Amino acid sequence: MAPIAVGDVIPDGTLAYFDEEDQLQQVSVHSLVAGKKVVLFGVPGAFTPTCSMKHVPGFIEHAEELKSNGISDLLLISVNDPFVMKAWKKTYPETKNVKFLADGSGTYTHALGLELDLADKGLGVRSRRFALLVDDLKVKVANIESGGEFTVSSAEDILKAL
Numbered sequence: 001m002a003p004i005a006v007g008d009v010i011p012d013g014t015l016a017y018f019d020e021e022d023q024l025q026q027v028s029v030h031s032l033v034a035g036k037k038v039v040l041f042g043v044p045g046a047f048t049p050t051c052s053m054k055h056v057p058g059f060i061e062h063a064e065e066l067k068s069n070g071i072s073d074l075l076l077i078s079v080n081d082p083f084v085m086k087a088w089k090k091t092y093p094e095t096k097n098v099k100f101l102a103d104g105s106g107t108y109t110h111a112l113g114l115e116l117d118l119a120d121k122g123l124g125v126r127s128r129r130f131a132l133l134v135d136d137l138k139v140k141v142a143n144i145e146s147g148g149e150f151t152v153s154s155a156e157d158i159l160k161a162l
Contacts, residue, residue, distance in 0.1 A: 003113040004132065008139045010040070013108035015101040016082040024082055027101070029108065033134055036072040039158055041131040042109065044116055045123060046080045046088035050150050055129065056092070062155035063097030069162040071133075074098045079106040079126045103127070114144065129153050133161060 004010070012030040019025050032038065041059060043051035059066075059074050066074065074097055078085060082102040089100040103109050109127040116128040131153040133141035141161045143152040 001110070001113040003128075003144055004139055004142060006139050006142050008142075009137050010132070010134050010139060011108075011111040013103075013111050015077065015103055015108060016085075017099060017101050018082060018086045030137065032073065032075060032099075033137055035136055037070050037133070037135045038073040038075055039066065039071055039131060039155075040075045040077065040134055041153065042077040042112075042114060042127040043129055044078075044118065044126040044148060046078050046084050047091075050129075050148070051078070052088075052091070054150055055154065056098070058155040059098055060092060060094060062159060065159060066155065066162075067097065069159065071158075071162075075101055077101050077103050077108065077127065079103050079109055116147070118148075131155075131158050133158055 012028055014026050016026055043055055076098050080102055081104045085100040085102040089095050106125055109115055114128045114130055116126050118126050129145040131143045132139055143157050145153050
């Protein structure tokens, strides 16, 4: 399957997260994205070094700047279960501007065409690292990494594209 690209309509799918009352919620991607300008960014895995120390902190640190440039939501997706995503979120002092979304079985990552096979490292099939700028369901910027690289999908890269 070809990876999601500029001009594509983002596929719908169901992701999971824990809300402010600590209740597990299922949510449609289209319900989060329709009629809004959002950044949907994905990482290979919760608690992994580059994801935890660079990628996610960059979006947290630049959240206000992104919002002042018209971004309404920052949506983080990882092929992890919602309990892992909840625990990972708690490791950051400030996360109010980033929604941590679980793609437990990788179904949505597959729909995006962004799987990354890390079985040789004992991690199974995960997500490629990416950042998509989506405006009312349409992909405007698709910054997709090769392998485990972190060269084009940072918050700074999205800011440059705005």
